[in-house]
Amino acid sequence: MTADHWNEPSGAPETVTRDVLIVGGGPAGLSAAERLAAAGLTVTLVDEQPELGGQYYRRPAPAVAERWGDHRPEGGALVERVRAAGAECRTRHTVWGVDDDGRTLLAVDGEGRPVRLRGRYLIIATGAYERVLPFPGWQLPGVATPGFAQHLAASEHTPIGERVLVAGSGPFLLPVACSLVDLGVTVVGVAEAGTPYRPRPAALGALRHPARLRELAGYVTRLARARVPIWQGHSVVRAEGTDRVSSVTVAAVGDPAAARTFLVDALCVGYGFRPQTDLARMLGCDVRTDAVTGDATPVTDPRGRTSRPGVYVIGEAAGIGGAPTARARGLLAAFDILIREGRPPARRDLLRAGAALRGLARFTELTGRLFPSPARLTSSLVPPLPGDTMICRCEAVTAREIRAVAGEAEVPAPVDVNAVKARTRAGMGPCQGRECGVAVAALVRSVAGRTTDANVFPARTPIRPIPLRALLATETTPETTPKTTPGASPDALGPATPQEERP
Amino acid sequence: MSGVLTADAVIVGAGVLGAAAAHHLARAGHRVVILERGAPGREGSGTTAGNLHIQAVHSQRPGQEVPLDNARFLPLQRAASERWETLEEELGASVELRRSGGFTVAETPGQHAELVEKHAWETGAGIPTEVLDGDAARAALPQLGPTVIAATWCALDGYANPLKVTPAYLSSAARSGARTHPYSPVRRIDRHREGWRVTAGRDGGLVVDTPVVVDTAGPWLGRVAAMAGAALRMSPVAIQMHSTVRLPPILPHLVQHIGEGLSVKQVAAGNLLIGGGWPARTLDLEGRSLPSLASLHGNVRLAARVLPFLADLRLLRMWAGPLAATPDEMPLIGEVPGLPGFLVAGGTYAFTFAPLWGETLRCLAESKPPPVDIADLGPGRLMDHADHQADHQADHQEERNTQC
Numbered sequence: 001m002t003a004d005h006w007n008e009p010s011g012a013p014e015t016v017t018r019d020v021l022i023v024g025g026g027p028a029g030l031s032a033a034e035r036l037a038a039a040g041l042t043v044t045l046v047d048e049q050p051e052l053g054g055q056y057y058r059r060p061a062p063a064v065a066e067r068w069g070d071h072r073p074e075g076g077a078l079v080e081r082v083r084a085a086g087a088e089c090r091t092r093h094t095v096w097g098v099d100d101d102g103r104t105l106l107a108v109d110g111e112g113r114p115v116r117l118r119g120r121y122l123i124i125a126t127g128a129y130e131r132v133l134p135f136p137g138w139q140l141p142g143v144a145t146p147g148f149a150q151h152l153a154a155s156e157h158t159p160i161g162e163r164v165l166v167a168g169s170g171p172f173l174l175p176v177a178c179s180l181v182d183l184g185v186t187v188v189g190v191a192e193a194g195t196p197y198r199p200r201p202a203a204l205g206a207l208r209h210p211a212r213l214r215e216l217a218g219y220v221t222r223l224a225r226a227r228v229p230i231w232q233g234h235s236v237v238r239a240e241g242t243d244r245v246s247s248v249t250v251a252a253v254g255d256p257a258a259a260r261t262f263l264v265d266a267l268c269v270g271y272g273f274r275p276q277t278d279l280a281r282m283l284g285c286d287v288r289t290d291a292v293t294g295d296a297t298p299v300t301d302p303r304g305r306t307s308r309p310g311v312y313v314i315g316e317a318a319g320i321g322g323a324p325t326a327r328a329r330g331l332l333a334a335f336d337i338l339i340r341e342g343r344p345p346a347r348r349d350l351l352r353a354g355a356a357l358r359g360l361a362r363f364t365e366l367t368g369r370l371f372p373s374p375a376r377l378t379s380s381l382v383p384p385l386p387g388d389t390m391i392c393r394c395e396a397v398t399a400r401e402i403r404a405v406a407g408e409a410e411v412p413a414p415v416d417v418n419a420v421k422a423r424t425r426a427g428m429g430p431c432q433g434r435e436c437g438v439a440v441a442a443l444v445r446s447v448a449g450r451t452t453d454a455n456v457f458p459a460r461t462p463i464r465p466i467p468l469r470a471l472l473a474t475e476t477t478p479e480t481t482p483k484t485t486p487g488a489s490p491d492a493l494g495p496a497t498p499q500e501e502r503p
Numbered sequence: 504m505s506g507v508l509t510a511d512a513v514i515v516g517a518g519v520l521g522a523a524a525a526h527h528l529a530r531a532g533h534r535v536v537i538l539e540r541g542a543p544g545r546e547g548s549g550t551t552a553g554n555l556h557i558q559a560v561h562s563q564r565p566g567q568e569v570p571l572d573n574a575r576f577l578p579l580q581r582a583a584s585e586r587w588e589t590l591e592e593e594l595g596a597s598v599e600l601r602r603s604g605g606f607t608v609a610e611t612p613g614q615h616a617e618l619v620e621k622h623a624w625e626t627g628a629g630i631p632t633e634v635l636d637g638d639a640a641r642a643a644l645p646q647l648g649p650t651v652i653a654a655t656w657c658a659l660d661g662y663a664n665p666l667k668v669t670p671a672y673l674s675s676a677a678r679s680g681a682r683t684h685p686y687s688p689v690r691r692i693d694r695h696r697e698g699w700r701v702t703a704g705r706d707g708g709l710v711v712d713t714p715v716v717v718d719t720a721g722p723w724l725g726r727v728a729a730m731a732g733a734a735l736r737m738s739p740v741a742i743q744m745h746s747t748v749r750l751p752p753i754l755p756h757l758v759q760h761i762g763e764g765l766s767v768k769q770v771a772a773g774n775l776l777i778g779g780g781w782p783a784r785t786l787d788l789e790g791r792s793l794p795s796l797a798s799l800h801g802n803v804r805l806a807a808r809v810l811p812f813l814a815d816l817r818l819l820r821m822w823a824g825p826l827a828a829t830p831d832e833m834p835l836i837g838e839v840p841g842l843p844g845f846l847v848a849g850g851t852y853a854f855t856f857a858p859l860w861g862e863t864l865r866c867l868a869e870s871k872p873p874p875v876d877i878a879d880l881g882p883g884r885l886m887d888h889a890d891h892q893a894d895h896q897a898d899h900q901e902e903r904n905t906q907c
Contacts, residue, residue: 097796098796395772416541416542418545422544422545423666425772428772429819430748430819432819432820460820460821461799462818462819462820462821465748465817465818465819466817466818467814467815468747468807468813468815468816469807469814471799471803471804472804472814
């Protein structure tokens with residue numbers, strides 16, 4: 001047997017070439033795909049989930065849909081329109097990197113086969129991660145995020161526990177608590193770190209959004225009817241348990257003395273969402289640190305254009321704004337591409353989409369005023385954490401170890417977050433530091449006189465751990481016949497180098 | 504002058520070589536100042552695979568233009584091997600040192616012949632190795648794939664965690680009074696009286712007078728030497744590493760390839776590291792070097808051919824780091840001809856050689872004979888003829904030898 005015959009793949013990876021390649025099949029990606037495909041451009045939409053819809057329009061499992069109905073039927077309708085418009089939809093495709101040419105996306109399909117994806121335009125609509133912050137006991141089984149509880153409830157009709165406490169901050173906590181109540185769960189309470197539901201001048205702007213006010217009032221009423229208390233200005237101090245979480249202690253923010261402990265079998269803690277920007281950063285789109293959220297956020301204009309010609313970032317990946325904002329951003333990006341392609345949409349559509357986005361921006365701004373800013377939450381909740389709090393759950397690194405490295409020697413500002421990673425292993429696990437990066441940076445900054453060079457660890461390839469088997473296919477990839485429209489304008493994408501966060 | 508420090512030696516570059524030199528010099532009672540442009544141990548020394556190469560190495564990493572003289576390496580590898588054996592005791596710290604041996608495999612008859620030839624050299628150099636045919640190799644390491652037709656086994660090969668070695672050296676040096684200045688790039692190096700004046704820091708506010716400068720600046724070695732007036736022909740490159748997710752212990756030995764760029768091992772945390780000197784996409788001396796996807800594919804295909812079980816694992820991470828390579832791929836160590844007291848050390852396989860080069864640099868700084876013959880490894884070979892003051896160097900060397 002010779003080396004040539006061993007373990008060689010059966011064929012070259014498939015290369016998909018389209019006018020527009022969209023990564024992420026949530027509200028933003030779907031909205032863009034619908035308009036672009038309807039206008040006659042070749043569009044491929046890839047998503048890592050088995051069904052399109054993203055987190056917001058997550059499709060229920062068929063059995064669940066049959067028995068309990070679809071909680072967001074407009075999502076299903078949108079997916080249908082995207083398919084009907086002729087967009088190629090590829091689910092269970094995980095995009096894990098960018099090839100050396102700086103533009104070809106590398107993915108694996110559901111069977112672990114490699115797929116190379118190219119578009120004359122790239123639209124990154126990768127959505128958001130839930131914002132988590134460490135606390136003692138957060139590594140226990142039974143501790144999850146509100147989003148995970150919601151996912152179980154919506155797509156599986158399965159409660160995350162029987163006695164559940166919901167905590168964190170943001171407008172998402174109340175609907176999650178309601179979903180749990182609807183499933184028959186005993187929700188022992190909702191701990192909101194801010195005080196958004198107290199009447200005060202900042203809340204007056206809400207009067208301009210009556211639909212949102214009605215929605216909020218609905219949640220509050222349902223929770224009151226189920227006798228679920230809402231504790232404002234409270235956060236989780238610790239979770240305890242042996243094999244899994246059995247109790248959780250909640251206290252007023254900044255006053256751990258007045259703590260109360262509750263028996264639970266599940267705990268959901270989340271502080272809203274933050275943009276999922278790894279792919280945009282790898283593609284070389286400029287990013288900046290958002291002053292309010294502290295997140296590395298791609299620099300975009302209202303059309304979704306980035307610093308890189310031909311690359312758009314839309315939806316939650318461009319900054320948290322909610323599903324209606326994501327849909328408006330998707331439309332505007334689609335319109336911009338159509339204008340560049342000489343197929344401008346009706347002026348009326350353009351004006352309407354622009355106005356919708358501006359209206360939504362006012363609502364997002366109001367939400368920002370009502371809830372504590374993520375940057376402030378991070379800097380108030382992380383520094384006081386006890387030394388034995390697990391900060392990096394993947395590699396079991398404690399706050400004490402990170403503080404020790406940050407406080408070492410005469411290291412002047414800024415501390416290199418990668419040096420902290422190298423010394424402690426924090427951020428080296430399967431989540432690639434996405435979960436702990438913000439907390440590691442906050443801990444470093446809390447050590448007297450320290451600042452950091454970045455707020456998160458740099459984006460690394462692969463974005464998700466991928467099977468090595470997917471890399472065994474032949475390197476040279478003859479282009480399969482590209483499907484682009486005849487007479488299309490030349491390639492919009494220029495060369496790129498990946499970007500680091502710029503404070 | 505106020506604000507000027509004095510030291511017996513200034514070390515430029517807090518990588519593994521600089522840290523090892525600092526440890527040896529400080530422990531011998533010298534006042535040592537270490538200047539580092541960024542965070543200590545973050546560049547080549549923090550991104551290396553951490554292999555201890557004791558059996559003869561593969562002579563040509565992927566993309567390398569000139570093969571290295573791997574027979575010349577052997578006495579150096581043997582001397583380094585002895586020093587690694589006692590390193591943890593010497594430093595009073597764990598560096599996750601593991602001497603569990605390694606295989607170098609062959610997949611073609613030509614490569615098999617190379618193994619036999621290198622085994623003869625190794626025997627001559629006092630490094631015990633054994634040549635196994637494919638079945639014997641698979642009996643010893645069942646994970647080896649069917650394409651392996653022969654392998655050499657060396658019980659001395661091993662691993663140490665690079666993220667622990669440099670900090671351990673620096674801590675030991677600090678206990679003996681050495682002072683590390685991170686984020687203090689060197690701005691100027693000037694002749695000053697009989698020695699050198701080194702100006703460093705982001706604002707140039709750190710000034711140190713010293714008789715000895717040790718340039719262990721890795722990929723920046725040439726730039727630092729140029730500040731002192733020496734034009735050295737260096738050829739820094741960036742190579743890359745790949746790590747799988749964690750696994751329970753499965754691969755106790757280092758696995759390398761005699762004909763292609765490959766090294767695979769399992770580290771203490773359980774991850775399998777796949778490397779072999781594959782070229783990165785970019786070498787970026789101002790920022791972060793970027794790994795190449797083509798190299799990832801090439802390296803992983805080779806690794807999964809030699810160790811088929813790897814195909815079932817998941818790739819967790821990849822990264823690139825710089826390598827202070829020389830045009831002839833041989834180590835670089837010695838005093839720069841014409842620049843008394845200006846020492847350089849670098850080149851490939853610096854991690855394996857660190858304990859040896861640390862001790863050698865101390866000997867050179869003290870004008871004592873080095874523990875191994877390094878006459879042909881000095882910087883003179885990398886200088887243009889006009890600069891190569893061979894006569895001066897010979898005189899100087901003789902003078903030193905008579906002092907010892």
